[in-house]
Amino acid sequence: MNVNGSTSQQGHHEDLSIHVHVVDEMQVYELTGSLDIATSPTVRAALVAASERGSHRLIVDLTRVDFLDSTGLGALIGGQRRAKEFAGEIRLVAKEGQILRLLRITGLLKVFSVYPTLEDAVGDGQRVGDL
Amino acid sequence: MVPESLAAVLDAFVRGDLAAASDRFASGAAYREPRKPPVVGHAAIAERFARFAARGVPYRFDVDDVLVNGGRACVVYRFAEPGGEGQPWRERAGCATVRFDERGLIAEWREYEG
Numbered sequence: 001m002n003v004n005g006s007t008s009q010q011g012h013h014e015d016l017s018i019h020v021h022v023v024d025e026m027q028v029y030e031l032t033g034s035l036d037i038a039t040s041p042t043v044r045a046a047l048v049a050a051s052e053r054g055s056h057r058l059i060v061d062l063t064r065v066d067f068l069d070s071t072g073l074g075a076l077i078g079g080q081r082r083a084k085e086f087a088g089e090i091r092l093v094a095k096e097g098q099i100l101r102l103l104r105i106t107g108l109l110k111v112f113s114v115y116p117t118l119e120d121a122v123g124d125g126q127r128v129g130d131l
Numbered sequence: 132m133v134p135e136s137l138a139a140v141l142d143a144f145v146r147g148d149l150a151a152a153s154d155r156f157a158s159g160a161a162y163r164e165p166r167k168p169p170v171v172g173h174a175a176i177a178e179r180f181a182r183f184a185a186r187g188v189p190y191r192f193d194v195d196d197v198l199v200n201g202g203r204a205c206v207v208y209r210f211a212e213p214g215g216e217g218q219p220w221r222e223r224a225g226c227a228t229v230r231f232d233e234r235g236l237i238a239e240w241r242e243y244e245g
Binding site: 037069070071073074077078080081084102105106107108110111 | 196197225230243244
């Protein structure tokens with residue numbers, strides 16, 4: 001896996017930070033904190049900005065997200081909708097735990113490609129099963 | 132492109148025409164709301180919607196996003212009800228995952244709020 005380009009802080013809220021870096025030509029949005037009603041506008045704005053720049057193949061790394069509510073899911077769903085309009089996609093990274101349970105419960109594993117590690121997401125490797 | 136049945140349901144929800152909304156659910160459909168037992172079957176869903184409409188309480192249903200992926204869709208919405216005398220409306224955000232049957236009718240509507 002080749003990490004290239006500079007890491008930048010694209011968004012920041014008291015409860016959430018977004019670091020963007022490039023791995024093998026895919027933009028990775030690494031979120032840390034809570035993705036909820038207070039912070040989801042920041043994430044939505046970052047994903048809209050990516051789309052407006054022509055970046056339609058993104059990875060959103062949720063490994064360091066400790067809380068995700070329906071508005072956060074809405075931001076991700078909106079991002080996926082925009083990406084798909086340009087034949088792109090948003091891949092998610094989520095490890096076993098609360099966030100992955102939520103993605104299962106809501107049926108979103110059928111809508112997003114979800115990977116257990118960033119390496120898997122970059123290489124379109126093993127996906128999280130819907131079991 | 133949003134399937135015709137889902138577009139019709141969303142339009143009916145927005146207009147407050149819950150009878151029209153229930154018409155787009157398949158005979159064996161499941162309607163799952165948070166913290167409530169699932170409502171299964173077209174007749175039961177129609178009855179559930181009719182009971183809700185019979186309360187006569189106004190509501191707002193705003194659709195923020197719809198993502199369609201094969202035989203599934205996600206709806207990002209906001210639902211609001213009056214907050215009581217002199218109080219602002221209470222709005223809550225949610226998303227629903229929707230599954231369709233082979234005829235394009237809604238086979239499952241599963242809401243998540245919180």
